[in-house]
Amino acid sequence: MNGPGADARGRHTENCMHEDGTTEAGSLRSLALGARDAAYAPYSGFRVGACLEAADGRYFVGCNVENASYPVTMCAERVALGAAVAAGARQFRRIFLCTDADAPVAPCGMCRQALAELSPELEVESESGSGDRASWKLSDLLPERFALLRPVSGSVRGDTR
Numbered sequence: 001m002n003g004p005g006a007d008a009r010g011r012h013t014e015n016c017m018h019e020d021g022t023t024e025a026g027s028l029r030s031l032a033l034g035a036r037d038a039a040y041a042p043y044s045g046f047r048v049g050a051c052l053e054a055a056d057g058r059y060f061v062g063c064n065v066e067n068a069s070y071p072v073t074m075c076a077e078r079v080a081l082g083a084a085v086a087a088g089a090r091q092f093r094r095i096f097l098c099t100d101a102d103a104p105v106a107p108c109g110m111c112r113q114a115l116a117e118l119s120p121e122l123e124v125e126s127e128s129g130s131g132d133r134a135s136w137k138l139s140d141l142l143p144e145r146f147a148l149l150r151p152v153s154g155s156v157r158g159d160t161r
């Protein structure tokens with residue numbers, strides 16, 4: 001439904017049918033699709049896959065993991081972020097999201113804050129179930145993120161920034 005260019009909400013959009021699958025985003029997309037297919041979403045039926053690209057070129061995937069106690073549910077973006085941080089990655093270039101939704105979906109507010117902690121300028125790409133895409137800069141999605149002036153001493157041990 002979105003053609004190339006930008007829609008009324010300022011999102012930069014493109015349709016993946018224009019892609020030949022060999023673009024830079026190709027493998028990010030396929031990993032995100034695989035994660036989406038693995039999502040555990042028996043309650044909402046809303047499956048999300050994410051692939052987070054670290055600054056060092058590594059990819060980390062996540063999917064949503066729902067729970068009978070609904071607030072326990074984890075979003076795909078934060079599952080990918082946790083895997084990345086556990087592997088030592090602290091800076092990220094972009095994240096690719098795939099859902100079954102009718103239109104590309106942006107990360108929820110909690111995930112925006114979580115991702116902005118380490119990479120406020122992250123590129124966010126999202127693909128709908130029909131292949132429509134939208135992209136944003138995280139700082140546009142969350143222009144006034146919450147940030148402490150200075151992390152508490154010791155909390156950044158191992159930080160490679």
Ligand SMILES: [Zn+2]
Nearest residue numbers: 075108110111
């Ligand atoms: Zn989320």
